[in-house]
Amino acid sequence: MNESVVGGPERTSPQVYVVAIFMVGFHIACLGVFFVGFSWTAFACAVAMYVIRGLGITGGYHRLLAHRSFKASRPVQLMFALAGSLAVQGGPLWWVAHHRSHHRDTDSVNDIHSPVTKGFWQSHMGWMMTNEAFNEKGANARDLHKFPELKLLQRYYAWLIFAEILLVYLFGVALSYFFSDLGTTGLQILVWGFFVSTVFTWHTTFMVNSVCHTWGSRPYPTGDASTNNLLIGVLAFGEGWHNNHHMFPLSSRHGLVWWQLDITYWMLRGLEKLGLVSDLKLPKFARPTESA
Template sequence: MTIATSDNLRLDWVVITYMAFIHLTALFALLPSNFNWTAVGLMIFFHWVTGGLGVTLGWHRLVTHRSFQTPKWLEYFLVLCGTISCQGGVIHWVGLHRIHHLHSDTQPDPHDSHQGFWWSHMAWMLHKIPADEQISKFTKDISGDRVYQFLDKYFVLVQVVLGLLLYALGGWPFVVWGIFVRLVLVFHCTWFVNSATHKFGYRTYESNDCSKNCWWVALLTYGEGWHNNHHAYQYSARHGIKWWEIDLTWMTIQFLQQLGLAKNVKLISPEQT
């Protein structure tokens, strides 16, 4: 596999344009005419729906690692929530994340932290990376599912439909805050898991990589910041192992268990804590 560094990879101008458009459009939130507290509240709500329920609970712990099981309708709902985060297609995202765990912090890792903070945070996705060619190999369990195929292919269209709905409900403030500001914040919160938690924090377990437990990333990402715990025990539905390691996503899984909607929940043994 080709070593992924900015020195030997071509820029992906589609992604660069996409990211620039979203970040620049979010700046319209600075206009007083686009501000109201309802729009801010909407942004916070969708941050949780897309970043918490979608990316963290759905795409990551449920689909990527199969840390627990849900009814198919709920799985599809959570995948849809993640799709609204607009972090690419779900099949592509899951494939890259599985590759990351297989090669964490080594040269084939798409966002190898040894290449620097900027690279692991977002620069890697601005290039055409070799790992893209390996996606099908790592996503055979979901790539044949028509719902996954649709959401993977039309994730931008889903966002446009949501934007039109928000515009109808609250005009441009709802669009600016509910779409663009929210996208930027969820983007960077997710990316901090790739960058900050491989640089800042403490290590509880030996995981043969640079992963660390970072409390402030855990707060921003509903528990994903307990990254050393996760890399040591990737299958575990609970990332916050110690009593002080608050893991809101694990609390959500417990709630789903109480409702009978989460089963076969995988956890580490008491001896491993």
């Protein structure tokens, strides 16, 4: 994983080991399903956590914070950022800075997670276990530093995750105590609601970087390898229309034709109707030049 630099090999950052241990550990924790068993209650918790945190990443981290593709009040922005933070994909300023670098350097040697220049594994998750991932100090996210609440989320991100783990477990304990008919336990809710849900959300997000720069259609000549991919479009709440997104990065809508399901956009439209978000940006020319 070490990158060679002039003057000799660079020492691997301790953070690389920490991330690697956590990423492997979270996957192993998912095997806990064979020990804690299944209940529909635990499954429902996993789905709910997937939806809330997934939309926190797509609507919050990505479309709001990284691209400013719509407007939201400070409290609404904080709720989006909090939901994104709980997805265990790094603090908001770090995530946004890396994502903006990806748009700036798409599929070039400077793109830290391009499958074209770095390989599939590196683009999927390997990049988070390199020194480069932690050299990013958030310079690309300076505009967000005017929001102290986002800086706090970034600073106390690790504590937030520990609190989340504890709260999910305690929620499961409370369910088993007060609603024993549901047949669940604290550990079962923790494994399904937190670990399985987190790892599933991880891979759907990571596939936007790996799969959506490898397989799919390219209706727009964006000059990079970005693709539209139906499977990721559905699983990642609209983020799989990634060629559209590289063409119109400021658009709050990624699915640009009627059949390109874009759950995030429809959520934003719903929030707009409720008066919680506004000024949803759309491309002037919103249809692909050829069939997607």
